[in-house]
Amino acid sequence: MNQLKSREPGSVTLPGTLSEPLRAELVAFRRDLHMHPELGNQEFRTTAALKARLEAAGLAPKVLPGGTGLFCDVGSRAVGRSMLAIRADLDALPIPDAKTVAYRSTVANRAHACGHDVHTTTVLGAGLVLADLDRQGLLPNAVRLIFQPAEEVLPGGAADAVEAGILDGVGRIIAVHCDPRVDAGKIGLRAGPITSACDRLEVTLDGPGGHTARPHLTTDLVTAAARVATDVPAVLARRVDARSGLSVTWGRIEAGHAPNVIPQHAELSGTVRCLDLPTWREAPDLVHAAIDEVATLHRAKSTVTYVRGVPPVVNDPAVGELLRDAMEARRGPYAIEDTEQSLGGEDFSWYLEHVPGAMARLGVRTPGDTRVRDLHAGDFDVDERCIESGVELFTAAALLDAAPQH
Numbered sequence: 001m002n003q004l005k006s007r008e009p010g011s012v013t014l015p016g017t018l019s020e021p022l023r024a025e026l027v028a029f030r031r032d033l034h035m036h037p038e039l040g041n042q043e044f045r046t047t048a049a050l051k052a053r054l055e056a057a058g059l060a061p062k063v064l065p066g067g068t069g070l071f072c073d074v075g076s077r078a079v080g081r082s083m084l085a086i087r088a089d090l091d092a093l094p095i096p097d098a099k100t101v102a103y104r105s106t107v108a109n110r111a112h113a114c115g116h117d118v119h120t121t122t123v124l125g126a127g128l129v130l131a132d133l134d135r136q137g138l139l140p141n142a143v144r145l146i147f148q149p150a151e152e153v154l155p156g157g158a159a160d161a162v163e164a165g166i167l168d169g170v171g172r173i174i175a176v177h178c179d180p181r182v183d184a185g186k187i188g189l190r191a192g193p194i195t196s197a198c199d200r201l202e203v204t205l206d207g208p209g210g211h212t213a214r215p216h217l218t219t220d221l222v223t224a225a226a227r228v229a230t231d232v233p234a235v236l237a238r239r240v241d242a243r244s245g246l247s248v249t250w251g252r253i254e255a256g257h258a259p260n261v262i263p264q265h266a267e268l269s270g271t272v273r274c275l276d277l278p279t280w281r282e283a284p285d286l287v288h289a290a291i292d293e294v295a296t297l298h299r300a301k302s303t304v305t306y307v308r309g310v311p312p313v314v315n316d317p318a319v320g321e322l323l324r325d326a327m328e329a330r331r332g333p334y335a336i337e338d339t340e341q342s343l344g345g346e347d348f349s350w351y352l353e354h355v356p357g358a359m360a361r362l363g364v365r366t367p368g369d370t371r372v373r374d375l376h377a378g379d380f381d382v383d384e385r386c387i388e389s390g391v392e393l394f395t396a397a398a399l400l401d402a403a404p405q406h
Helices: 020-035 044-056 116-135 157-163 221-237 277-297 317-331 385-402
Strands: 070-074 083-089 143-148 170-183 187-189 197-206 247-255 265-274 301-310 336-338 357-365
Touching: 020 044, 020 116, 020 385, 044 070, 044 116, 044 143, 070 116, 083 116, 083 385, 116 143, 116 170, 116 357, 116 385, 143 157, 170 187, 170 317, 170 385, 187 317, 197 221, 197 277, 221 247, 221 265, 221 277, 265 277, 277 301, 317 336, 317 357, 317 385, 357 385
Parallel strands: 083 143, 083 170, 170 357, 187 336
Antiparallel strands: 070 143, 187 357, 197 265, 197 301, 247 265
């Protein structure tokens, strides 16, 4: 078997770059996914397309028990060695695609506005490249490809995948997430927490209702809802360490049907986010208490539904260094940027409850582009050169991780 030439990080001779035909195929594959987005746990077409392409490469993918998502091992597992897993997520978002491009979504109110089509394509591409290297005897240890459904569905499809045994035999796991603030061809890295915890919050307020001419005789429920929306975040800001970043943000508030009727029912929905694990564990009790206090002050009866989401993604230092070494080997140190901790949630964190791992930010912005494209926006798109850099990152990480250890 040919051995990899291991020297200092940034000067490692590695095979496994993309051929021009495969590069074109992967761009076409990503565009096909983009045109046919599927929501969480409904990714049947996406799963079938991945399964067919992996089988065509001589691999043996296995569909997860729910019927969507799959995993696939590439190469033979070395004696006494655990595998590196490379994870992608499959699902799209329930928002309309606002772009005018040939590969615009063909499904109403569905769009790959978070880049999961890119994540999927890069892991597929890495698997195809690694399979070819394995046929040449250049892959010393097996690598597991994970294509996970329902990342956008709390508490995330990763938890179901773990329960199904997807980490059996896995020692470390890596992933990327698209970042429209980083140029294509680069990645962003951070040691420690890189995303935040994210939970979902549903609040109902009830009162007897009445006439807007006589609010003093009833519960002014609209005012109560408004005070919950504004005062609860302020109360919490004084009950937790500011460094924990605990944040309640509302996305929906509904109350009433007529201008002269005080309603009997109001609803608020939002998210709870925080930067560290200890505060995340305390957050349900803190949020419940704050809502109850504000609602009671305004004579409203409150009911709180607190849905646990995901803990923060905390990058393991050693696995983070593997990603750094891999990108330096491919494109040099200037292709790596420091990145900040995001308040966004990511269910990749559930894997890290079981094995060490790390996530990188995958640059998707066209260099020199001054437009602001944000995740979860209908006009989100990527510079498709990011597919090649993602594949190169994953294949280099797999080869460095699998290299014979002395």
